[in-house]
């Protein structure tokens with residue numbers, strides 16, 4: 416069964432999408448893994464980092480995006496024609512094993528979700544609205560990926576900033592989460608807030624088989640030099656005091672203009688500019704990622 420990972424941070428612009436697409440690319444291209452990227456953010460940055468807007472428009476016109484599956488989960492349609500397998504683009508960026516379930520700029524209607532869950536709660540006497548909501552949140556993404564979870568080594572979900580229904584549902588479906596961050600004091604507070612929220616989510620869903628989710632590691636985006644670089648180094652020292660070593664990636668990602676430029680080519684920097692410092696860092700981080708997964712799996716196996 417594939418390992419399910421969500422890339423999360425309540426802050427935007429911290430490198431979630433960049434990490435998701437480059438990690439996925441490195442796993443497929445250099446480690447022969449079969450990887451699916453699932454874009455859970457209505458800003459569709461992961462989608463547009465892997466396919467062009469023109470290609471995306473074609474998929475959207477045919478309703479071949481994540482929103483088709485979400486609509487069917489919210490308002491079950493007996494005439495539903497497409498399965499998740501039909502929506503996945505294989506061989507993206509010409510890389511065998513790198514696949515994408517495109518996101519959408521309109522993912523779901525909050526009002527429709529609330530109405531559907533309210534009706535369910537009324538129908539199922541003895542079940543309160545909160546319980547019905549919790550259950551929906553817990554199974555939404557989990558059920559959505561169930562038919563394909565055995566087809567991949569890794570399913571990586573690029574989450575939106577904040578803490579919306581899809582992020583919570585993605586976390587509930589995951590084995591691990593990755594946390595890209597910048598070493599700034601408020602960013603550290605943000606990490607701690609997110610950790611607390613995930614702990615609450617776990618408590619909320621106690622006694623269910625899900626939510627064994629674990630932080631795989633915090634990956635820092637660093638400025639290379641100058642005053643900013645020096646300041647980031649000071650904050651990193653504080654970070655190392657606040658977090659256990661296994662909660663951090665040793666490898667950080669340098670600020671590299673090539674990483675930003677690659678977005679214009681609808682290709683991860685790892686493919687567009689493989690010799691750039693950003694690409695080299697993503698490759699090393701991918702190796703560390705695989706080691707961390709291995710160590711965690713061994714710990715799990717010995718605990719059982």
Ligand SMILES: Nc1ncnc2c1ncn2[C@@H]1O[C@H](COP(=O)(O)OP(=O)(O)O)[C@@H](O)[C@H]1O
Nearest residue numbers: 427428429430431432433668669670671674675
């Ligand atoms: N290492 C880096 N060097 C330079 N620019 C980066 C780097 N990582 C991310 N960026 C740029 O920063 C912006 C935000 O990154 P992104 O991955 O979209 O963040 P998030 O998904 O957390 O909102 C993007 O324009 C991206 O190209």
Ligand SMILES: [Mg+2]
Nearest residue numbers: 431432456460
């Ligand atoms: Mg993003």
